[in-house]
Amino acid sequence: MPEEQSVKIAVRGLTKVFGDEPERALELLRQGETKQTILERTGQAVGVADASFDVYEGEILVVMGLSGSGKSSLIRCLNRLNEPTCGEILIDGQDIVGLDHRALLEVRRRKFGMVFQHFALFPHRTIRENVEYGLEIQGMAPEARAEKALVALRQVGLEGWENATPGQLSGGMQQRVGLARALAVDPDVLLMDEAFSALDPLIRRDMQQELVALQNRMQKTIVFITHDLDEALFLGNRIILMKDARIEQVGSAEDILSNPATAYVERFVAEVDKTKVLTAGAVMRRARTVAFTTDGPRTVLRKMEDEDLNVLCVVEGDFRLRGIVRDETALAAVQRGARSIQDIIEPGIEPVSPETPVRDLFGPLAAGPLPAPVIDEAGRLKGIVVRASLLQGLAEAGLANGNGSVEPETPEAPASEPSATEEHAA
Amino acid sequence: MIEIPRLPLADWIDAGLDVLTDQFATATKIVSNLMETGIEGAVETLMWLPPWASILLISLLAWRLAGARTAVLALLGLGLLWNLGLWEPTLQTLVLVLIATLIAVLIGAPLGILAALSPTAYRIVFPVLDFMQTMPAFVYLIPAIPFFGLGPVAAVFSTVIFAMPPAIRLTTLGIRQVPADLVEAADAFGSTRWQKLAKVQLPLAVPTIMAGINQTIMLALSMVVIAAMIGAQGLGGEVWRAIQRNEAGMGFEAGLAVVILAMVLDRITQGIGRRNPSRAG
CATH class of the missing domain: 3.40.50.300 (P-loop containing nucleotide triphosphate hydrolases)
Known part of the structure; x- marks a missing residue:
């Protein structure tokens, strides 16, 4: 101040x-x-x-x-x-x-x-x-x-x-x-x-x-x-x-x-473009439900059902991000009797920092159903940005409706199809 | 009819020069004697070395400063002059040129710096330079005689006046050409005027200043030849004698020697200019 x-x-x-x-x-x-x-x-x-x-x-x-x-x-x-x-x-x-x-x-x-x-x-x-x-x-x-x-x-x-x-x-x-x-x-x-x-x-x-x-x-x-x-x-x-x-x-x-x-x-x-000022930290949701690396596939499936999600972020005990796990692979792991989710963790997901402008998130979020995990400097998971939370943030900033010129770099105007990843928002 | 009387401009100048000559007679005589001794000493020292050794030394210098081609040029060209029996007048001319250039640069570079830094100095110096450069070169020979008497010192004096303008002009130009943002950067870090000059402006002006010195040498060479008319020895003296005896062949030989000397001096000084770090660095 x-x-x-x-x-x-x-x-x-x-x-x-x-x-x-x-x-x-x-x-x-x-x-x-x-x-x-x-x-x-x-x-x-x-x-x-x-x-x-x-x-x-x-x-x-x-x-x-x-x-x-x-x-x-x-x-x-x-x-x-x-x-x-x-x-x-x-x-x-x-x-x-x-x-x-x-x-x-x-x-x-x-x-x-x-x-x-x-x-x-x-x-x-x-x-x-x-x-x-x-x-x-x-x-x-x-x-x-x-x-x-x-x-x-x-x-x-x-x-x-x-x-x-x-x-x-x-x-x-x-x-x-x-x-x-x-x-x-x-x-x-x-x-x-x-x-x-x-x-x-x-x-x-x-x-x-x-x-x-x-x-x-x-x-x-x-x-x-x-x-x-x-x-x-x-x-x-x-x-x-x-x-x-x-x-x-x-x-x-x-x-x-x-x-x-x-x-x-x-x-x-x-x-x-106000989307340049709005950051990931401002629009992210708390990641209330996460999978731990020590969880078994059954536990993970239960968590997904409880929260009505089909993807979970996987973290270490100290909340350092390891990757994501999907419902279909977890189900397959249960069916073949695996006891740990270690070998079904997908590590490739790209985390963002809380300072990332939201316009940099449009591309990844539009590309698929995956959330964008937000991590701090120590690599700990702070929250996730899904499409619904992004839209809500934009709406609060008074931008989502009205002029169609939110951001020319967005392949699809975010207002057009909010439903695809609705399940993450629960 | 109103008759406008002719302005006695020539009388005034003569009177002025007489006063100057009277006032400074002692001083100019002393300078004259000292310089004459110096010039003769320099020529004798150079003559003490056998010509082939001098030619090899100059070629070596040319090789170090300006590359192999200039070295070959020096070796062959100066060798030819030796062969034609023109070695001693060549050395006399060289000494006069170098002394005149040295004096011209010692006076000209500081004046050029002053004119670059002070607008007032610029307004005074540059019109004077225009005057010096457009006045026919022969005219400078006349007052040189009462001041220094016939001989090499009078030749050096008129040569300095004739050859100095490019040294001043290009020094001023070189400093003024230093990009404004570099000068501003020097200021922003708290440079004194002297630090700015020594660490930024002069180093960046060096290639331009060297081009000015090159021009000064070339002008000095041409003037030293003309100055043979007031008793300067050297290649100009050979040309002058050829004119008086109506010997065209001998005149061309001496003229060729001047050309060769000019080329060697030009290539060497240009080489020095290139070796210095330039903007492109």
Whole structure:
């Protein structure tokens, strides 16, 4: 909860005007004129207008907006790559807007690590030398910084590439180097400017997941810029939505989706597929009845009859998932007098995590009568998702009926045939 | 009829140069003497080695820096010059070119860096460069004489002025061409201006700067030949003598020597430029 967290960066009334007469633009801004009007009348480009917000310790704050909305100008004000025209930026309570050059360099070195859209790796330096850059300019001894660079490269999974040059790496790997370079200086705050936008979609999804994992591990404060709402919803603890240099709304993903503050936000999020936000954890059912590996086939059949199911998940005594067992194989086992279900367990079933978006479940669930087991990090069964529970979850989110455009990737619209696996729902 | 009097521009320039000559006479005389000694010393040192040894050394250098083809070119070309009895003037020309280039780069590279980093410096330096490059080369010979007297030092002086512009221009260009996001990355990590220059901008500008130095060497070579008119020795002197005696064959021999020397110098410096890590890295 934001209330309980400490504020890392407090931004108050931050305004950035590009041009030689910012005073005129400021005057018009105070009168409430828009960015376009000011540009037409004065030739001054307003990058950021009167932005106030907090960044909490250890959160991922996503700043989102279309190109030209001022999000890149905003993030560059935080470390004064853009000189703010007016306003305050308090980092750990210290206003960095008034700092002289020397002190500013010190803030950039100690507090920030930055990752860029097009990686911005130094082509004349090896991967290790790239990662060392921040430490090198701080004057750290070569052995010490080589060691830290190695640690950072290990964190992003690029051990062994130290002596390659950036040109030898794929885009995804280059951005891992970019991330390692930022992590190597052990900054308080990571500034990520459209960091994954230049990557192709699959790599991008991987990197998003890794960033979340990394953040869980290291508890960095991250300010992440993106124009992609899906990315914002996936990464952001909180989201700032910008339009025409102004902040339209600050809030959690749910706030933005369910209570859009302005008509613009409403239109913006109307495009979003809510099934991407809904997770398996939210729609799963408790697995009240399971088969244990020590059960005999008769016991399993009894459990199935009691619950009116034809498939059960099989777990160890500590609820670690082993696979599934079907009624017909259990029946056959009883008929040939088997005493254990050990050799009729089908291990091939693909479990999902509670964080899996439900849209990733449509395919498997549509393909057959099998449930999707949901497991935690330790591999323990937390629940199952069957088609009926998925539909109910969607209905509660207000999506199942109405527009037919729930998700183009679904082969069959979920509303059309709910009956096939009804028996699981009992 | 209003008669507009002719502007006495030439008189003004002469007067200005006279003042400069008077003011700096002592200084220029000292510089002149020192440099003349240096140039003669360098030529004598090189002459002390037998020509075949020098040719082998230069070929070896060409092989290391620019590959086998350039090495063969150097070996055959310089061998021909030795055979034609032009080894000593070739060395004299080489020494003048290298000294002039060294001075041009020592002055030009810092000016180029300054012009790349400061818009004010850029606005001052670049028009001056346009002036230096479009002014006919012979004109520089005239004021060189009162400053340094006839001889190799005056030749070096006018050569430096003539050959320096590409060194400045391409240094500025090389630094300005460094992609903005790399410079921004250097800033974001808290680089000082000097660190940014030394660790990011200059290394990435090296291939372009080397192309500028290559151009400077080529211009220096052509100017050193022209400077024979004010007493520079070397291959230009041979050409000058051939003109005065109306000996076309001898003139072409000396001219061919200039061409061969130019090719060898060009290939070697281009080779150095390629060896440096470039953007493609």
